[in-house]
Amino acid sequence: MWKNYLKIAFRNLAKNKLHTSINLIGLTLGLGVSILIFFFVQFELSFDNFHQDSEQIFRLERHQIEDGEAQTSFSTPIIAAPTFENEFSQVAHTTRIIGGSAQAYLDEETTQTQQFRIVGPDFLEIFNFKLLQGTKDQVLQDKFAVVITEEVAKKYFGDANPVGKSIRMKMGENYEEYQVSGLLEDLPANSSIQFEMLMNDQNLDFNIAEEGQNNWFQVYGDTYVKLNDPSEKATIEAGVENLMKKVLGEEYTEGSYLFTLQPIAEMHITDKTNTGMIESTRPTLLWILAGIAFLILLIACINFTTMAIGRSTTRAKEVGVRKTMGADFGQLVFQFLTEAFLTTISALVLGLLLAELLVPTFNSLFEKELTLIYGPVQILMLFGLVLLITTMAGAYPAFFMSSLRPIKVLKGNLSIRFGKQALRKGLVAFQFFISFLLIASTLIMVNQMKAVRSFDLGFDQEMVVIVDVPDVPSTSFVKSITESFQQAELYRQALLARSEVQSAGISIATYGDDAFWDAGFPTDGDVQFNFRVNFVGGDYIKAMGLEMAEGRDFNPDPGSDSSAFVINETFAKAMKWDDPLGEMMPNTRFNPHQIIGVVKDFHHNSLYKEIEPVVLAKSPETFFSGINMLMINSATNPKVLVKGNGNDFEAFRNLLESEWERVFPLEAFSFSFMDETVENQYKADERLGKMVFMAAGIAILIAAMGLFAMAALSIAGRTKEIGIRKVLGASSFSISWMFNREFLMITVIGVLVGLPLSLYLMQTWIAQFAIKSWPSWLNFAILGLAGIAFTLLIVTAQAYRATQMNPVKTLKDE
Known part of the structure; x- marks a missing residue:
C-alpha cells in the first residue's frame, strides 16, 4: 500500500513539472534561509549553558542613586567579591573578572600586545572551561602563574607543551616572568566570557593602589558569585541593604547603593545598553x-x-x-x-x-x-x-x-467557487502584504542608516588615524595618565616633523558609545551634576576638526594650560552661563582652574544618544580634585590622533609605522581609522537592514513565482472563454485587462495594508536613534506603483500568450 x-505521488509530481518546480524552488529558498x-x-x-551548574552562577549588578537619578552598571568594586563570600554563607565561590593588556615578548626581539583577564583563584571552580593540562584548584593560585588557551599557546610556543614555560610581560614599570601553569581548550563560541589568558588577581597591585582595591565607589570589571542553591538568590538580595549599612556606615543612605544578582542565562540576550565585559x-x-x-x-x-x-x-x-x-x-x-x-x-x-x-x-x-x-x-x-x-x-x-x-x-x-476564488485571492493578497511589508521596512532602514552615515557629527573623521600608545602603569592614576601622555608626546612630536602630517593630538577617549568617561560633582546647592570628560593633549581640537564657539583652544605645549578646561555648548547651557569664559566649576573642591573656551556641540557618542555636557581637560590632577564620581568605560591608554594631508592611506600608514619603530622600537604598532570607528557603532543595525533586504528579495522572488503560476492556471482554465471572446471581436488588450483587473486588486490590497503596517512596526526600531529620518511619501508612492507595475508585467505576459492562440483550435480542443 x-x-x-x-x-502515485511521484507520478503526480512529475506530471505537473511547472507547479512542482515552483513549489520546490520556493520551499527550498524558504527552508534554506529559515x-x-x-x-x-x-x-x-544556547549561550553559557555548557557550564555544569549554570543555574547557580550569577553576576553582580550595581545600582546607585544620585539625587534621585538611578544608575545601573555591571562594573563593581574590587572589594565586593571577598565581602560577599565572607558575609553570605549561601555563596560558595566568587571571582572578579577585570580586563587588561600588556606588552609581551613573542620571541627575543618581537613584542605584541597581549590581552588578559585578572580573575580570582576560584574562577575555574565556578566556570566549566575545559582544562587540558593542570588542575583547576591549583593553576591560578600563584601571582606569577598564567593559564592560556590552545590558540595562545601555539602563538608563543608552537606545537611544544606550554606548561612550565615562561612569557615575559610588562606589568607596571618592569617586565615580569609569568609561568604557564595550565592549558585550556579554545573557548566555545557560545561563551559570553571570552579571553586569551588568565592571571591571579594579586596582579591588581601593579595598577591599583590598596585604597582603590578597598573603595566601594571605585569600580573595575565584573564580579561573579556561585551559590550553593539558586533559590537563595532572593535571600542574598534581601540582605544587601544591611551589608551596605555595615560596610559604608554614615556614608550610606538607604536604598542609594545596592547590588542585585543577574543569572548568567540572562547575560547574553538582553536589552540593557551597558552589558559589562561581555557582548550581548x-x-x-x-x-x-x-x-x-x-x-x-x-x-x-x-x-x-x-x-x-x-x-x-x-x-x-x-x-x-x-x-x-x-x-x-x-x-x-x-x-x-x-x-x-x-x-x-x-x-x-x-x-x-x-x-x-x-x-x-x-x-x-x-x-x-x-x-x-x-x-x-x-x-x-x-x-x-x-x-x-x-x-x-x-x-x-x-x-x-x-x-x-x-x-x-x-x-x-x-x-468550488470558495476554493477557486475567495481563499485563493486571500492567500495571494497575503503574500503581497508580506512582501510589501518587508520591502517598506527595508526602505525605512536604508533611509535611516543613510541619514546616520551622512549626518554632520561636528568633527572631521576623514583621514584621521588613531594610534594606540602603551600606557605607563602605576598605582597612582594621575601619575599613570601624566606619564603616559608624556610618552605619547614623543611620538606626536616625531610625526609633526613630517610634512605629510597636518596636525596631531592626544586623547584618552576617541568616539563611540561610552568612550568618554562619566564624571560628576556636587554643585553649590548639593545637587549632583553629571557629565562626560576626556583628557587631551597636543592639537586635539585641531586634529579632530572641532569648531570653537568662543574662547580659545588649548596651548599644545606640554605643561601649559594645566589649569584650563574647555567645555561644549551643552555644558554651558546646563550651567546657565551666558558668558562661560573665565567661569569656574560651581564647587570649591576644584583646584584653581579656568574655562578658556567653548567648542561647538559635537557627537562624542553614537547617534543613538543625545549630546551630553562635555569637559576637555589637560591636567588630571586639577580635574580629579573636584569630582566625587568617575566611571571609566573604555581603555585608559592614550591615543595619538593624526590628521593627514593626502589621500594615500597606504603611504600614510607606512609613515606612521616607520616613526613608531623609531620612537618605540620594542612596542607593537596598533592603529585604526576614525571613520571606521564611527561606522562600527552602527554595525548591528546595518546587519539587520541587510538581512531584512535579503529576506524581502527572497519573498518577492517566491511571491513572483506564485503569481506567475496562479496567472497561468487562471488563464489555462479559461481558454474556451478567451476563444469565444476573440471570435466575438474582443481585443487582446481587453482580454488582458480582464485578467489584470483581478490580480491588480490583490496587489493594491497588499500595498494598502503592508505599507502602513511597516510604518507602525518600524517606529520602535527608529525610536532608538537620537537622529530620526523617515522616507518621504513619494518613496512609498513609487514603491506602490512599482508593485502594481510588477503585477501588470507578469499577468500581461501570461495573458498575451493566451490571446495569441488560434481560437478555432482552442474551441475545437475544448
Missing part, C-alpha cells in the same frame, strides 16, 4: 529574524496551497474516479499529504545544502562563528519543520479535495 501511495536563521537563534539562546544580543533582533524566517516559509507554503487550489478542477475528477473505485476519505487525505511530504522533504535536502553555502556569508554579516551542527535538538527542529510545512501547505488541499462528492464531480456539476 505504501509503495502505491509513493508511486534553517540558517533558526540555527542562529538556537545558537544565541538584543532579543528584538532574534524576534525579528525568527519572524522573517517564518514569513518566508509562510509565503512558500501559500504558493503550494494556492496552486493546489488552482488545480482543483483537474484533481477533482481524479478524486471522483478514485472514490467511485472504492477509495475512502482517509486514503485520499493521506495521498495528498504524501505528495506534500515528498515535496517538503526534497526541499529540505536542497535547503540544507543552500544553508551550508550561506553560512560563511551569514557569519561575515553578523560576525559570528555559527556552524550547522546536527545534534538531537537540531534534528528534532528539522523534523518539526517538515511536519509543520507539510501540514501548512498540504492540509487544506488534502481535506478539501478529499471531501468532494464523486457524483457531482463526474456529472460536471461541481462548484
